[in-house]
Amino acid sequence: xxxxxxxxxxxxxxxxxxxxxxxxxxxxxxxxxxxxxxxxxxxxxxxxxxxxxxxxxxxxxxxxxxxxxxxxxxxxxxxxxxxxxxxxxxxxxxxxxxxxxxxxxxxxxxxxxxxxxxxxxxxxxxxxxxxxxxxxxxxxxxxxxxxxxxxxxxxxxxxxxxxxxxxxxxxxxxxxxxxxxxxxxxxxxxxxxxxxxxxxxxxxxxxxxxxxxxxxxxxxxxxxxxxxxxxxxxxxxxxxxxxxxxxxxxxxxxxxxxxxxxxxxxxxxxxxxxxxxxxxxxxxxxxxxxxxxxxxxxxxxxxxxxxxxxxxxxxxxxxxxxxxxxxxxxxxxxxxxxxxxxxxxxxxxxxxxxxxxxxxxxxxxxxxxxxxxxxxxxxxxxxxxxxxxxxxxxxxxxxxxxxxxxxxxxxxx
Amino acid sequence: xxxxxxxxxxxxxxxxxxxxxxxxxxxxxxxxxxxxxxxxxxxxxxxxxxxxxxxxxxxxxxxxxxxxxxxxxxxxxxxxxxxxx
Numbered sequence: 001x002x003x004x005x006x007x008x009x010x011x012x013x014x015x016x017x018x019x020x021x022x023x024x025x026x027x028x029x030x031x032x033x034x035x036x037x038x039x040x041x042x043x044x045x046x047x048x049x050x051x052x053x054x055x056x057x058x059x060x061x062x063x064x065x066x067x068x069x070x071x072x073x074x075x076x077x078x079x080x081x082x083x084x085x086x087x088x089x090x091x092x093x094x095x096x097x098x099x100x101x102x103x104x105x106x107x108x109x110x111x112x113x114x115x116x117x118x119x120x121x122x123x124x125x126x127x128x129x130x131x132x133x134x135x136x137x138x139x140x141x142x143x144x145x146x147x148x149x150x151x152x153x154x155x156x157x158x159x160x161x162x163x164x165x166x167x168x169x170x171x172x173x174x175x176x177x178x179x180x181x182x183x184x185x186x187x188x189x190x191x192x193x194x195x196x197x198x199x200x201x202x203x204x205x206x207x208x209x210x211x212x213x214x215x216x217x218x219x220x221x222x223x224x225x226x227x228x229x230x231x232x233x234x235x236x237x238x239x240x241x242x243x244x245x246x247x248x249x250x251x252x253x254x255x256x257x258x259x260x261x262x263x264x265x266x267x268x269x270x271x272x273x274x275x276x277x278x279x280x281x282x283x284x285x286x287x288x289x290x291x292x293x294x295x296x297x298x299x300x301x302x303x304x305x306x307x308x309x310x311x312x313x314x315x316x317x318x319x320x321x322x323x324x325x326x327x328x329x330x331x332x333x334x335x336x337x338x339x340x341x342x343x344x345x346x347x348x349x350x351x352x353x354x355x356x357x358x359x360x361x362x363x364x365x366x367x368x369x370x371x372x373x374x375x376x377x378x379x380x381x382x383x384x385x386x387x388x389x390x391x392x393x394x395x396x397x398x399x400x401x402x403x404x405x406x407x408x409x410x411x412x413x
Numbered sequence: 414x415x416x417x418x419x420x421x422x423x424x425x426x427x428x429x430x431x432x433x434x435x436x437x438x439x440x441x442x443x444x445x446x447x448x449x450x451x452x453x454x455x456x457x458x459x460x461x462x463x464x465x466x467x468x469x470x471x472x473x474x475x476x477x478x479x480x481x482x483x484x485x486x487x488x489x490x491x492x493x494x495x496x497x498x
Contacts, residue, residue, distance in 0.1 A: 062433050127470075128464065
């Protein structure tokens with residue numbers, strides 16, 4: 001049980017499938033892929049998830065020039081989340097707002113750009129190295145840019161948690177609200193990773209980069225033809241509040257945080273560990289004080305790699321079964337792997353199921369891998385669940401063996 | 414090269430680094446910071462773009478020579494002429 005009841009009162013996002021929750025959800029239910037291609041330095045066009053939000057909606061052109069893509073994504077999502085929560089910064093104390101953003105990595109984009117420019121145009125003379133490099137690459141950059149843009153004066157930092165970061169940012173917000181460090185938490189995750197060729201090259205060298213002649217078919221978790229990750233950009237930020245405060249101001253409560261857990265494999269740099277994943281899920285269930293059978297929907301982490309998907313399925317199969325009646329789906333099949341944003345963005349895509357009682361599908365499942373044939377797997381088409389969807393469990397795992405699980409429930413006043 | 418051309422080059426650089434600013438009525442004699450929203454990092458950008466685009470180096474001790482459009486013209490013209498020579 002959580003020390004303090006924490007609720008979600010606002011959601012702001014940008015994804016390869018839309019720049020607000022309603023359009024994102026609509027396309028998930030319609031089974032539409034958001035993956036296209038992106039020109040990657042030294043590697044040509046690659047399947048990727050690209051966002052098309054209007055960056056100057058909330059930033060001056062000069063801010064866009066000086067800041068980072070991750071910062072711009074964060075600023076867009078933060079504004080949208082506050083508006084969705086019905087919060088006006090002129091009416092609240094900016095020192096009471098904390099910003100906690102999950103990131104898989106940060107700084108690769110800017111560093112690569114500087115190094116490449118130096119080599120390509122300036123004979124490696126360091127006097128051409130940008131004075132913007134350090135403020136762009138410090139690890140708190142995306143969260144810090146949000147505070148500058150919005151004039152927030154509470155705490156801000158990022159949480160580095162590989163691809164478990166989206167959940168980790170939300171969990172950090174929950175904890176800081178429980179400790180009374182802030183009254184509102186802007187918490188979630190962001191990713192600008194498609195703009196760093198090293199990310200693509202690293203996955204390719206690892207044998208974990210997706211390739212397909214049709215980019216919309218490249219991200220295919222649980223399918224026998226899956227061959228790797230589609231790298232995506234995106235962001236999702238939630239407004240979190242203590243329940244008592246949200247009720248006091250008459251906020252629209254979207255969902256309640258029920259439980260969470262982060263643990264470590266302690267075994268390998270890249271290979272997942274299904275035992276520790278299962279343990280993480282069970283410990284999150286314990287904290288939420290529920291049985292697996294109470295989980296209506298699992299938003300799986302599976303990234304479309306041959307080994308990773310199979311390992312997560314082992315963990316899920318040990319917890320969820322025909323008897324638990326739990327549905328399992330996967331959002332990466334639609335938008336690719338949005339890295340630091342993934343956990344937060346995938347959760348957001350599923351939150352409307354509290355209202356419509358429907359789990360979106362897992363697309364590109366043309367030839368289900370028998371080792372991934374989970375009971376309850378929602379294949380291709382969206383599926384309505386009898387009795388509705390009242391509890392969602394969100395998996396998000398990352399390199400160096402970091403596992404994160406977040407459990408939400410439908411808020412009943 | 415003449416002073417007016419140098420001033421236009423500086424204005425073109427400012428247009429790149431401060432794209433939200435209205436540069437249609439910049440007063441040559443008034444400090445740029447007093448009429449435009451420019452901070453110290455922006456002046457470093459001006460210095461960097463002079464270096465990158467025109468191979469002109471401005472030593473740190475001489476940054477103050479860039480404080481107005483007029484002073485830019487006076488200070489940079491000999492450097493542009495030397496570069497062209």
